[in-house]
Amino acid sequence: MIVEHNVPLQAHNSFGIVAKARELVRVRGDADVQALLADGEHAQTPKFVLGGGSNIVLTGDVKPLVLKVEIPGIRVVEDGPRATVIEAGAGVNWHDFVTWTLDHDFPGLENLALIPGSVGASPVQNVGAYGVEVQDRFESLDAIDLATGDVFTLGPAQCAFDYRDSVFKHTPAKPGDMGLCGRALILRVRFRLPKPWRPVLGYMDLARRRAESGVQDPTARQVYDWVCAIRASKLPDPRVLGNAGSFFKNPTVTPEQCHDIIAREPNIVHYPMPDGTVKLAAGWLIDACGWKGKSVGKAGVYEKQALVLVNRGGATGGEVVTLARAIQTSVYERFGIRLEPEPVVV
Structure with missing residues (x-):
C-alpha cells in the first residue's frame, strides 16, 4: 500500500475541476483496504471513495483520505439457460464493460451504453437510461466495511434501489440503520442478463431510430449503436467539455x-x-x-x-x-x- 500526497484530481473528475487530494491510496483489491485499516496512522482517518469521478462536484481540495477505486477484471460467473451472470471489478470503466458484454454475445446492458463512470459507481447511483436501470440487471455485489475490513455481499433488496438512489447514498440516521454512505467501498458487482434477450425500445428516441432505420427487430448491437448515437448527439463528451x-x-x-x-x-x-x-x-x-x-x-x-x-x-x-x-x-x-x-x- 502506497499513500500518495497532493495528487491532482482534475483528470479524475468528469467536470475537469482543478483540485487535489491531500492523500490518496489506489485500491486494486480487498487487501489494499485491509492493509490501510491495519495501518495505525490511517485506520481512523476520514475517507472518501472515488470511482470514475463522473458524479461529483469538487469545491476544493479533498481533505479526507481518497480511496481511488481501480479494481480490474471481468468474468462470467454463470451461463445458464435462463440468464448469464457476469462479474466486473469496481474500477472497470462502465461503457467498456457494456461493450465487453456485447463483444462476447451477452446482451442486456445495451441501453446503458456510453454512461460515464465506473462499474462500482453504477449501483450507488442506480444508473439508468432509455428504459433500463442497473436494478433491472443487478444480481449482487461485494463490498468492504471501511471500519472493520470485513467483506460482505448484498443482493437487490439490501441495496434499496430507487430512482438514482441506493443504500450507498444514505447515512444511517440511528444505530442499526442500513445506510452505507461513507461506511463501505464496493469491490465487485455482478449482473444477471436474462435469456431470451428482448430489446427495450419504449423510449421515444429509440422508437424514432427504429422507424428511421426500417429495422423492426433490431439486434442488441444495433440498439447499442442507436443509444451511443443518441447520447453523442445530445450530451457532450467529458473529455472535450x-x-x-x-x-x-x-x-x-x-x-x-x-x-x-x-x-x-x-x-x-x-x-x-x-x-x-x-x-x-x-x-x-x-x-x-x-x-x-x-x-x-x-x-x-x-x-x-x-x-x-x-x-x-x-x-x-x-x-x-x-x-x-x-x-x-x-x-x-x-x-x-x-x-x-x-x-x-x-
Whole structure:
C-alpha cells in the first residue's frame, strides 16, 4: 500500500475541476483496504471513495483520505439457460464493460451504453437510461466495511434501489440503520442478463431510430449503436467539455399537480409512471426558464441539453454549485417544483 500526497484530481473528475487530494491510496483489491485499516496512522482517518469521478462536484481540495477505486477484471460467473451472470471489478470503466458484454454475445446492458463512470459507481447511483436501470440487471455485489475490513455481499433488496438512489447514498440516521454512505467501498458487482434477450425500445428516441432505420427487430448491437448515437448527439463528451451528465433528477409529481402545471404549460414533457405518479422532464423545466446556453462564470448550461451543466474552461466547483442553485430557484419560482441534483458536492 502506497499513500500518495497532493495528487491532482482534475483528470479524475468528469467536470475537469482543478483540485487535489491531500492523500490518496489506489485500491486494486480487498487487501489494499485491509492493509490501510491495519495501518495505525490511517485506520481512523476520514475517507472518501472515488470511482470514475463522473458524479461529483469538487469545491476544493479533498481533505479526507481518497480511496481511488481501480479494481480490474471481468468474468462470467454463470451461463445458464435462463440468464448469464457476469462479474466486473469496481474500477472497470462502465461503457467498456457494456461493450465487453456485447463483444462476447451477452446482451442486456445495451441501453446503458456510453454512461460515464465506473462499474462500482453504477449501483450507488442506480444508473439508468432509455428504459433500463442497473436494478433491472443487478444480481449482487461485494463490498468492504471501511471500519472493520470485513467483506460482505448484498443482493437487490439490501441495496434499496430507487430512482438514482441506493443504500450507498444514505447515512444511517440511528444505530442499526442500513445506510452505507461513507461506511463501505464496493469491490465487485455482478449482473444477471436474462435469456431470451428482448430489446427495450419504449423510449421515444429509440422508437424514432427504429422507424428511421426500417429495422423492426433490431439486434442488441444495433440498439447499442442507436443509444451511443443518441447520447453523442445530445450530451457532450467529458473529455472535450467537462460535465457530470444529467445534473438534476427528473422530478415526480401527483396527477393533480401535473394537471395544474399542464393548464399553465400545455407543452410540458411528462411521463405517467406505473405507481400512478407523473415524471416531469427536468431539462424541459430548465429550458422553459431560459437557462439553456447561459453561464455563471466559467460554468454553463449546455446549449443542446439544458439538463447538463458544463465546464467551459477553468470553472470552479463553487461556480457550478452557484449555477445549479440559481436554476433550482428559477424552476421553483415558476413551477413550484424543487429540482434535486444527481452529483455529490464534495
